Amino acid sequence: MSTVKLTVNGKAVAVDVEDRTLLVQLLRDHLNLTGTHVGCDTSQCGACVVHMDGRAVKSCTMLAGQADGASITTIEGIAKGDELHPMQAAFRDNHGLQCGYCTPGMIMSAIDIVHRHGGQLDEATVRTELEGNICRCTGYHNIVKAVLDAAGRMKVSQAAE
Amino acid sequence: MYQTTYHRASSVDEAVSLFGKSSEAKFLAGGQTLLPVMKQRLASPSDVIDLGKIKELQGIELSGDTLTIKAGTIYYDIMTNADVKKAIPAIAHLTSVLGDPAVRYRGTIGGSIANNDPAADFPAALLALGATVKTNKRSISAEDFFQGLFTTALEDGEIITAVSFPVPAKAGYEKMRHPASRFALTGVFVAQTKSGEVRVAATGASQSGVMRVPAIEAALKANWSPSAIDGVSISASGLLADIHGTAEYRANLVKVMAQRAVAAAR
Numbered sequence: 001m002s003t004v005k006l007t008v009n010g011k012a013v014a015v016d017v018e019d020r021t022l023l024v025q026l027l028r029d030h031l032n033l034t035g036t037h038v039g040c041d042t043s044q045c046g047a048c049v050v051h052m053d054g055r056a057v058k059s060c061t062m063l064a065g066q067a068d069g070a071s072i073t074t075i076e077g078i079a080k081g082d083e084l085h086p087m088q089a090a091f092r093d094n095h096g097l098q099c100g101y102c103t104p105g106m107i108m109s110a111i112d113i114v115h116r117h118g119g120q121l122d123e124a125t126v127r128t129e130l131e132g133n134i135c136r137c138t139g140y141h142n143i144v145k146a147v148l149d150a151a152g153r154m155k156v157s158q159a160a161e
Numbered sequence: 162m163y164q165t166t167y168h169r170a171s172s173v174d175e176a177v178s179l180f181g182k183s184s185e186a187k188f189l190a191g192g193q194t195l196l197p198v199m200k201q202r203l204a205s206p207s208d209v210i211d212l213g214k215i216k217e218l219q220g221i222e223l224s225g226d227t228l229t230i231k232a233g234t235i236y237y238d239i240m241t242n243a244d245v246k247k248a249i250p251a252i253a254h255l256t257s258v259l260g261d262p263a264v265r266y267r268g269t270i271g272g273s274i275a276n277n278d279p280a281a282d283f284p285a286a287l288l289a290l291g292a293t294v295k296t297n298k299r300s301i302s303a304e305d306f307f308q309g310l311f312t313t314a315l316e317d318g319e320i321i322t323a324v325s326f327p328v329p330a331k332a333g334y335e336k337m338r339h340p341a342s343r344f345a346l347t348g349v350f351v352a353q354t355k356s357g358e359v360r361v362a363a364t365g366a367s368q369s370g371v372m373r374v375p376a377i378e379a380a381l382k383a384n385w386s387p388s389a390i391d392g393v394s395i396s397a398s399g400l401l402a403d404i405h406g407t408a409e410y411r412a413n414l415v416k417v418m419a420q421r422a423v424a425a426a427r
């Protein structure tokens with residue numbers, strides 16, 4: 001057992017876990033943040049994507065101990081109170097989900113894509129960069145539309161700040 | 162995953178000392194292979210020694226005609242590094258088609274070559290460019306380093322610290338990506354050194370892991386152009402065959418990927 005100290009959605013936490021605990025298990029089983037999903041458990045589907053120090057990583061492919069000292073943001077941490085994050089709002093408005101299982105990972109990856117590319121985002125880039133996130137319902141069409149829509153909204157909200 | 166004990170090393174020396182005190186330890190770099198393998202219970206190290214926070218294993222340096230990438234550098238940092246893009250753009254390109262964005266934030270060059278997966282991308286770059294692998298004990302040429310499937314010259318407790326690449330006159334890398342795993346179904350790295358030597362390495366093709374392709378090297382030495390490879394015949398003998406492609410299919414891919422790599426080389 002080890003104590004892992006990290007910041008999750010802005011709150012400092014210390015959690016006693018077995019050394020073999022994965023970051024996603026710490027989030028879901030110890031902190032009850034079940035918005036982050038486990039899909040394939042083989043690093044391919046991206047349902048478990050969270051942000052570690054601002055970068056989108058697969059939380060099923062990290063030991064909790066590797067995140068010691070890091071700042072983690074999960075899907076539960078991106079809205080401002082009742083106001084959805086622009087990416088969440090764009091997924092809702094563009095019908096970017098059906099069953100919703102992949103959605104938390106899609107949204108966390110998509111925010112990272114927008115941060116990396118800013119205004120340079122086009123459809124081909126979004127499709128290529130989403131290759132680490134698998135959706136079995138939508139055929140990706142509306143997901144891609146949502147990400148492009150959100151990229152515009154995020155630019156506007158950044159400019160306003 | 163079986164029980165294990167996690168250690169975070171703050172220096173190479175500390176990592177080596179932790180390794181010596183454990184019965185069945187494994188070094189953990191980015192963990193993008195080791196952790197999935199542990200989750201499948203195909204590996205059960207008693208101790209996992211995390212190299213991810215060791216500062217001396219981080220960084221990229223271009224000095225004269227040598228590009229040195231420290232072993233713990235993540236793919237994303239290699240892909241976006243100005244010196245890499247300037248000196249060996251083929252390496253920046255290789256990194257951009259390796260895994261997916263989330264994997265590229267965690268995976269490292271040292272982890273990739275230490276694992277020496279027969280379909281990994283970086284072994285082809287090292288072999289084609291004639292790179293040198295630096296460890297905490299010695300320097301090893303790429304030829305001597307890669308010794309077959311998942312096998313390298315590394316001894317127990319030896320840690321890769323950096324890879325040094327001679328800057329080539331031209332180089333290119335192209336691969337047929339497996340759409341799910343994003344490993345190379347076959348990938349070919351072509352390089353023309355500053356002294357005029359041509360070196361070609363293929364990954365994902367051979368049953369013995371990364372390999373040089375002398376027939377294509379000879380054709381390109383005579384005429385550096387994609388069409389020079391038209392007449393080359395690659396034997397399917399000793400090539401990988403699986404549900405994704407026969408040995409004959411991969412033999413053809415070696416040619417086609419080499420042609421594309423030459424066309425893309427700069």
